[in-house]
Amino acid sequence: MRSSQYKESYLQKINIKQSIKHWGKIIFAGVPQAWSGRLKKIYRAGLRYYYSQKDLNFCRNQFNADRARFERHAPCFVPARSDPYGPWDRQQFRSVMTIEYHRLEKGLALPEPRPGFGLDTVVKLPVMVDKYIEKFGFDDLANICLSVLEQYFQFNQDRQIANPELEAWIGKTNRIHGHIRGELQTGGSHPFTKQELVESTRLDLSGFFASRHSIRNFTNNSVSLDLISQAVQMAQFTPSVCNRQAARISVLHTAEDKEKALSYQNGNRGFGHTADKVLVISSNLKSYNSVGERNQCWIDGGMFAMSLVYALHSLGLGTCCLNWCVENDVDRSFKQELSIPDSDAIAMLILVGYMPDKIQVATSRRKHLEEVLFVHN
Numbered sequence: 001m002r003s004s005q006y007k008e009s010y011l012q013k014i015n016i017k018q019s020i021k022h023w024g025k026i027i028f029a030g031v032p033q034a035w036s037g038r039l040k041k042i043y044r045a046g047l048r049y050y051y052s053q054k055d056l057n058f059c060r061n062q063f064n065a066d067r068a069r070f071e072r073h074a075p076c077f078v079p080a081r082s083d084p085y086g087p088w089d090r091q092q093f094r095s096v097m098t099i100e101y102h103r104l105e106k107g108l109a110l111p112e113p114r115p116g117f118g119l120d121t122v123v124k125l126p127v128m129v130d131k132y133i134e135k136f137g138f139d140d141l142a143n144i145c146l147s148v149l150e151q152y153f154q155f156n157q158d159r160q161i162a163n164p165e166l167e168a169w170i171g172k173t174n175r176i177h178g179h180i181r182g183e184l185q186t187g188g189s190h191p192f193t194k195q196e197l198v199e200s201t202r203l204d205l206s207g208f209f210a211s212r213h214s215i216r217n218f219t220n221n222s223v224s225l226d227l228i229s230q231a232v233q234m235a236q237f238t239p240s241v242c243n244r245q246a247a248r249i250s251v252l253h254t255a256e257d258k259e260k261a262l263s264y265q266n267g268n269r270g271f272g273h274t275a276d277k278v279l280v281i282s283s284n285l286k287s288y289n290s291v292g293e294r295n296q297c298w299i300d301g302g303m304f305a306m307s308l309v310y311a312l313h314s315l316g317l318g319t320c321c322l323n324w325c326v327e328n329d330v331d332r333s334f335k336q337e338l339s340i341p342d343s344d345a346i347a348m349l350i351l352v353g354y355m356p357d358k359i360q361v362a363t364s365r366r367k368h369l370e371e372v373l374f375v376h377n
Contacts, residue, residue, distance in 0.1 A: 065328040070294050073285035073343040085131045091286040093132050094141050095244055100125045101148045101187060102243045108189040115159040126169045138177040144187035146173055151188035213361040215318030216271040218353030223276045231311035238307040240300045246287035247304035250280040250340055264334045265322050265349055275351035281305045282344035301347030312352060322349040
């Protein structure tokens with residue numbers, strides 16, 4: 001397993017260092033005493049430089065591997081050829097379309113939307129929807145885009161701003177696909193009152209947040225997949241960049257898959273095997289469409305993971321977040337063994353299970369508020 005590979009790698013490094021020391025002694029054995037001290041200083045300085053450059057090159061290689069993976073999957077790096085949308089797969093297409101329709105949604109949700117806003121998007125989005133339907137058919141996303149454009153058109157029409165091209169496209173699309181629209185999700189904006197928000201948040205959550213602990217001891221009781229699904233549905237309301245919802249959850253529940261996964265992570269020794277489920281939280285890199293979004297996967301993945309942990313906590317389940325601080329070769333091997341796509345950027349693993357009646361938890365004192373909260377004048 002992976003833990004034995006780590007041990008072998010560590011022993012190899014020790015053997016290399018011992019060999020260097022051994023050959024250093026042989027080299028200096030025949031050196032006159034007057035030169036020995038100065039040459040040893042030069043030798044040690046050279047070794048320090050060698051190791052610093054070796055570490056620096058290794059770090060660069062890791063960053064280059066991250067860059068190459070982002071370039072393989074982000075839609076903005078896919079070659080355009082003659083058809084700018086042709087090379088995209090379904091997920092890449094959906095990501096870019098979501099960026100565009102959500103721009104209109106946000107505009108419609110402003111306190112005072114500007115009539116005629118978002119013309120660039122209104123020109124691009126119908127073309128993209130037609131290409132998408134041609135490749136993948138009319139589905140929820142196509143219907144969301146259509147309903148957003150309908151609401152946008154109605155908003156402008158109410159303010160005496162005509163758009164005959166958009167009106168014609170909406171009419172044509174409805175004639176072809178209108179018979180299945182009632183079964184699909186819609187988009188746009190909708191009214192919401194402050195009173196509704198107040199009524200839904202009359203809860204004292206301070207105790208709930210304070211009661212969550214990392215659990216490192218679980219019972220043998222099995223956690224149903226329905227309960228996991230319920231928690232994931234709650235976590236789906238987590239904000240994400242332009243509503244792209246890039247988070248993915250892989251549920252590992254067989255003994256073999258759990259053992260494989262945990263052998264790649266060094267922070268679960270002594271308790272990881274007691275968890276009933278191991279969740280792999282990741283973000284799909286095909287959801288990000290610019291260089292500026294290269295780190296967004298960690299933000300979206302981390303926010304979703306925290307929502308999921310609290311959702312599981314609300315259902316009476318214990319959790320323990322396991323970091324995914326690994327090198328690229330470990331990440332690749334893990335994905336290959338567990339059939340996780342290369343396009344998924346793994347944020348963390350989460351252990352899930354039922355807690356025993358009595359349990360010890362780490363105190364994990366919180367920092368003082370003044371160490372965390374900074375008010376700028």
